[in-house]
Amino acid sequence: MRITVTVDGTKFTDDVEPRQLLVHYLRERLGKVGTVVGCDTSNCGACTVHLDGHSVKSCSVLAVQADGSEVTTIEGLARDGKLHPVQQAFHDNHALQCGFCTPGMIMQSIDLLADDPDPDEQAVREGLEGNLCRCTGYQNIVRAVRDAAARMQGGAGPEAEQVADVRATTGGAQ
Amino acid sequence: MTSTMEPEVGKARLRKEDARLITGRTRWTDNLTLPGLLHMAILRSPMAHARITGIDTSAAKDLPGVLAVLTGADLADEQGSLPCAWPITEDMKSPNAPSIAVDTVNFAGEVVAVVVARSAYEAADALERIDVDYDDLPVVLDMEAAVAEGADLVHADLGTNRSATWVFDSGEAGTGSDVEKAISESEVVIERTYRQQRLIPAFMEPRSVMCDPTGEQLTLWSATQVPHILRFLIAAQLGVPEHKVRVIAPDVGGGFGGKLQVTPEEFLTLLVARRLGKPVKYTETRSESLQSGHHGRDQIQKLTLSARRDGTVTGLKVELLADMGAYLRLVTPGIPILGAFMFNAIYKFPAYRFVCTNVFTNKTPTDAYRGAGRPEATYAIERLMDELAAELGMDPMEVREKNWIKHEEFPFTTVAGLTYDSGNYEAATAKAMELFGYDALRTEQRERRERGDTVQLGIGISTFTEMCGLAPSRVLGSLSYGAGGWEHAAIRMLPTGKVEVVTGSSAHGQGHETAWSQIVADQLGVPFEDIEVIHGDTQSSHKGMDTYGSRSLTVGAMAVIKATDKVKEKAAKVAAHMLEAGEDDVEFSAGSFRVRGAGADAKSVSIQDVALAVFAAHDLPDGVEPNLDSEATFDPENFSFPHGTHLCATEVDTETGQVRIRSYVCVDDIGKVVNPLIVEGQVHGGLVQGIAQALFEEAVHDESGTLTTGTLADYLVPSAADLPSFVTDRTETPSTTNVLGVKGVGEAGTIASTPAVVNAIVDAVRHLGVNDIQMPCTPMRVWQAIQTGQTDAGGLGSEAGGGLGSIDTSGGAQ
Numbered sequence: 001m002r003i004t005v006t007v008d009g010t011k012f013t014d015d016v017e018p019r020q021l022l023v024h025y026l027r028e029r030l031g032k033v034g035t036v037v038g039c040d041t042s043n044c045g046a047c048t049v050h051l052d053g054h055s056v057k058s059c060s061v062l063a064v065q066a067d068g069s070e071v072t073t074i075e076g077l078a079r080d081g082k083l084h085p086v087q088q089a090f091h092d093n094h095a096l097q098c099g100f101c102t103p104g105m106i107m108q109s110i111d112l113l114a115d116d117p118d119p120d121e122q123a124v125r126e127g128l129e130g131n132l133c134r135c136t137g138y139q140n141i142v143r144a145v146r147d148a149a150a151r152m153q154g155g156a157g158p159e160a161e162q163v164a165d166v167r168a169t170t171g172g173a174q
Numbered sequence: 175m176t177s178t179m180e181p182e183v184g185k186a187r188l189r190k191e192d193a194r195l196i197t198g199r200t201r202w203t204d205n206l207t208l209p210g211l212l213h214m215a216i217l218r219s220p221m222a223h224a225r226i227t228g229i230d231t232s233a234a235k236d237l238p239g240v241l242a243v244l245t246g247a248d249l250a251d252e253q254g255s256l257p258c259a260w261p262i263t264e265d266m267k268s269p270n271a272p273s274i275a276v277d278t279v280n281f282a283g284e285v286v287a288v289v290v291a292r293s294a295y296e297a298a299d300a301l302e303r304i305d306v307d308y309d310d311l312p313v314v315l316d317m318e319a320a321v322a323e324g325a326d327l328v329h330a331d332l333g334t335n336r337s338a339t340w341v342f343d344s345g346e347a348g349t350g351s352d353v354e355k356a357i358s359e360s361e362v363v364i365e366r367t368y369r370q371q372r373l374i375p376a377f378m379e380p381r382s383v384m385c386d387p388t389g390e391q392l393t394l395w396s397a398t399q400v401p402h403i404l405r406f407l408i409a410a411q412l413g414v415p416e417h418k419v420r421v422i423a424p425d426v427g428g429g430f431g432g433k434l435q436v437t438p439e440e441f442l443t444l445l446v447a448r449r450l451g452k453p454v455k456y457t458e459t460r461s462e463s464l465q466s467g468h469h470g471r472d473q474i475q476k477l478t479l480s481a482r483r484d485g486t487v488t489g490l491k492v493e494l495l496a497d498m499g500a501y502l503r504l505v506t507p508g509i510p511i512l513g514a515f516m517f518n519a520i521y522k523f524p525a526y527r528f529v530c531t532n533v534f535t536n537k538t539p540t541d542a543y544r545g546a547g548r549p550e551a552t553y554a555i556e557r558l559m560d561e562l563a564a565e566l567g568m569d570p571m572e573v574r575e576k577n578w579i580k581h582e583e584f585p586f587t588t589v590a591g592l593t594y595d596s597g598n599y600e601a602a603t604a605k606a607m608e609l610f611g612y613d614a615l616r617t618e619q620r621e622r623r624e625r626g627d628t629v630q631l632g633i634g635i636s637t638f639t640e641m642c643g644l645a646p647s648r649v650l651g652s653l654s655y656g657a658g659g660w661e662h663a664a665i666r667m668l669p670t671g672k673v674e675v676v677t678g679s680s681a682h683g684q685g686h687e688t689a690w691s692q693i694v695a696d697q698l699g700v701p702f703e704d705i706e707v708i709h710g711d712t713q714s715s716h717k718g719m720d721t722y723g724s725r726s727l728t729v730g731a732m733a734v735i736k737a738t739d740k741v742k743e744k745a746a747k748v749a750a751h752m753l754e755a756g757e758d759d760v761e762f763s764a765g766s767f768r769v770r771g772a773g774a775d776a777k778s779v780s781i782q783d784v785a786l787a788v789f790a791a792h793d794l795p796d797g798v799e800p801n802l803d804s805e806a807t808f809d810p811e812n813f814s815f816p817h818g819t820h821l822c823a824t825e826v827d828t829e830t831g832q833v834r835i836r837s838y839v840c841v842d843d844i845g846k847v848v849n850p851l852i853v854e855g856q857v858h859g860g861l862v863q864g865i866a867q868a869l870f871e872e873a874v875h876d877e878s879g880t881l882t883t884g885t886l887a888d889y890l891v892p893s894a895a896d897l898p899s900f901v902t903d904r905t906e907t908p909s910t911t912n913v914l915g916v917k918g919v920g921e922a923g924t925i926a927s928t929p930a931v932v933n934a935i936v937d938a939v940r941h942l943g944v945n946d947i948q949m950p951c952t953p954m955r956v957w958q959a960i961q962t963g964q965t966d967a968g969g970l971g972s973e974a975g976g977g978l979g980s981i982d983t984s985g986g987a988q
Contacts, residue, residue: 027205036204036379038378039885083197097683097855099425125894126894126895128894131894133378135683137855137861137923
């Protein structure tokens with residue numbers, strides 16, 4: 001099947017097998033290996049990306065389902081040499097160790113903050129329930145997400161990543 | 175400029191590693207590709223014990239894109255045996271361990287065939303077309319049954335399921351008195367049987383390996399903790415000349431001991447790539463990882479503690495059965511033995527005996543998992559101290575305090591023969607009790623009991639120590655370990671004054687690049703940013719013993735410091751020449767050489783100036799080589815002994831069995847700290863893995879030997895929503911066995927937290943007649959214990975951790 005997908009701001013048209021998972025399309029066809037595979041039952045969330053501005057586990061989406069959509073991966077977050085505030089907050093709060101879960105964790109955190117710009121600790125914990133980390137014990141991840149929330153002041157949700165909108169509204173928070 | 179530099183060691187530096195990890199630029203093995211790369215997929219046995227009577231690969235070979243389908247028969251002549259580097263006794267029984275089964279499978283998950291295809295999808299398709307016929311053999315699963323008379327055998331040719339029995343007896347060793355005498359003369363005897371359930375390391379990055387056989391050296395990329403050990407063992411076991419093998423551990427996504435292994439998948443990828451003459455990659459699925467990557471723990475602990483009525487302990491006897499699984503992997507037999515020296519913990523036992531029998535079963539092999547032997551020991555002794563306190567009607571902290579080594583008694587040689595160099599249990603405990611609000615919680619507990627609250631409060635204590643910094647080579651030698659415990663490092667001074675630090679200690683999330691940079695910045699007086707840390711490639715970092723056992727800082731970083739000392743020695747000769755002074759007249763401080771006593775304004779040459787002068791080599795003193803680069807190898811004289819006091823308060827809902835951790839406070843003493851941010855992160859992550867053992871995780875096999883917890887829906891790695899925040903703090907009693915005074919922190923949280931949580935749960939319901947609940951303390955087990963007042967509720971695990979059981983087997987949810 002032929003699909004056209006915009007990934008991190010670049011449009012791609014490809015023939016794909018109907019059974020191909022979005023995560024495999026991203027990794028193997030497009031070389032977007034920043035998005036990783038951590039399990040085969042959609043429990044770990046390491047493969048989380050944004051599909052039309054909302055987080056999905058890209059192991060649970062077929063590439064053909066992304067036809068005509070915009071996908072943002074961890075590789076498309078930084079703009080103009082500046083990190084996304086959530087990326088920066090993960091660094092600043094030591095919210096990663098081995099870093100394997102980090103791309104998915106960051107993508108899910110951004111989605112969480114779009115729904116709830118000022119989450120309390122419990123809201124962050126529940127919002128990240130579908131993303132597993134084996135290194136950090138989550139405490140610093142929770143801290144990072146709340147820190148990012150403060151920096152973003154409710155201003156940078158998924159709409160900030162819409163590549164059609166080049167105004168990149170994340171600037172103010174950096 | 176450099177003279178005003180603040181010390182880097184001790185600073186909460188943000189990590190250098192993060193930049194690539196938060197932007198998706200990471201080099202995981204599975205991210206790598208090569209021209210013409212082929213993909214391997216593995217067919218695994220669904221049977222735990224069976225004879226292979228036939229394999230039909232013809233339909234698989236017919237599929238488009240399939241280059242090869244290979245079985246054990248195809249590889250039998252060249253696969254050798256997977257290595258076991260730790261023959262704990264001279265008469266240890268050790269079966270041949272093929273990477274791919276030839277005629278018999280001994281655990282469900284063992285490799286029976288491999289497919290090599292153009293793409294991973296095509297390889298997976300071909301797996302489904304392979305037809306294997308098996309004849310059932312009797313399945314051995316239960317350790318106690320396995321060692322009984324007339325038991326079915328895992329390896330018939332060995333004639334027994336007992337691999338080895340290892341004994342330490344303080345009476346015989348001369349480190350203490352006779353334990354049987356102590357027990358027979360004691361006023362109080364506590365006998366308990368505890369079970370360490372089987373766990374799975376469950377690192378987030380599935381293992382991946384890629385082999386390129388097309389160059390002069392066979393190059394293997396692997397998601398491993400041990401690139402150097404892997405290279406050596408490829409040479410030793412597969413007969414590839416060592417100088418023709420290069421191993422690279424690129425970015426590795428967690429290990430926790432689970433990647434301290436030489437795996438069937440690594441050997442097979444190499445053998446297959448070599449046979450086809452083309453690069454081949456294999457990446458496991460999560461299900462494969464959980465099923466066939468090595469597991470951890472799995473012991474039955476029979477314990478006898480004797481004491482006087484006043485609470486003074488007089489003896490400890492430990493009898494273990496340790497499940498090896500079907501084969502002995504890299505250090506499988508030695509894992510329970512690492513615990514042998516830790517059961518006595520921080521307490522002054524006069525008599526001690528440890529006997530461990532290693533047992534084969536038809537299960538996935540076990541091996542190192544975070545803590546490796548020491549969590550098992552710590553759990554046992556910390557649970558026993560609570561039981562002793564309950565028996566005597568004493569406060570559990572009071573019993574501990576009565577028996578622990580006082581701070582003025584260090585160095586202290588224990589009944590297990592180790593010499594603890596330093597420690598201050600009183601200080602860590604005082605700080606933890608205050609942060610925790612111990613007395614107020616005890617008051618609340620009493621009130622809740624009195625009013626019969628449906629939610630009961632429990633307080634759990636764990637005053638742990640561990641031995642880490644593996645290890646003095648002579649000690650490893652005395653334990654029959656197959657290698658030394660040294661570590662290697664090198665410093666390369668570049669002409670522009672930048673520094674490359676080569677370390678044999680290869681990180682997989684710990685933050686070595688940052689910590690080593692901090693240490694070298696202080697040693698050489700160069701900026702943190704000017705230092706690059708190089709590791710994980712046997713071509714650039716040619717020598718090493720790798721990363722495990724909380725050894726990187728206490729062993730690896732000491733090698734780094736030794737290498738910087740040599741750089742400074744070499745530089746001093748050149749600097750003296752540049753300053754027109756005698757070598758003995760110059761001193762080095764804050765990155766510069768000056769004539770001693772000449773004052774701050776006197777002429778100085780920086781180490782960077784010296785590096786440039788050496789590069790030019792136009793004017794060096796006679797006989798001085800134009801090279802500042804230096805290397806060093808460090809072998810520790812002793813282990814280091816971190817300790818701490820962990821306090822946990824749990825609320826147990828007596829109507830549902832639900833456990834909630836209300837507060838968790840730990841005060842760890844890991845000596846001097848290089849980077850408090852990294853230390854805090856290690857403690858958090860360690861705590862959670864220990865808590866997960868107490869509350870959530872268990873690898874369960876059904877009665878046919880099938881792993882029923884083979885996905886992350888069933889093997890309950892906790893999420894953020896399952897956990898509390900922790901209060902962590904430190905006391906700082908420097909280690910005396912290394913120049914930095916550091917002790918190591920990687921395993922501390924995991925070792926300490928499990929008994930703290932279980933003690934808290936039992937403490938909450940002890941008044942209801944409960945004195946033990948088997949781990950993991952699921953709501954079902956806790957509820958059952960409360961309802962029946964059973965002393966060991968839950969029995970041996972037969973259900974998936976949460977009783978969820980997404981894999982539908984007869985042993986699933988009940």
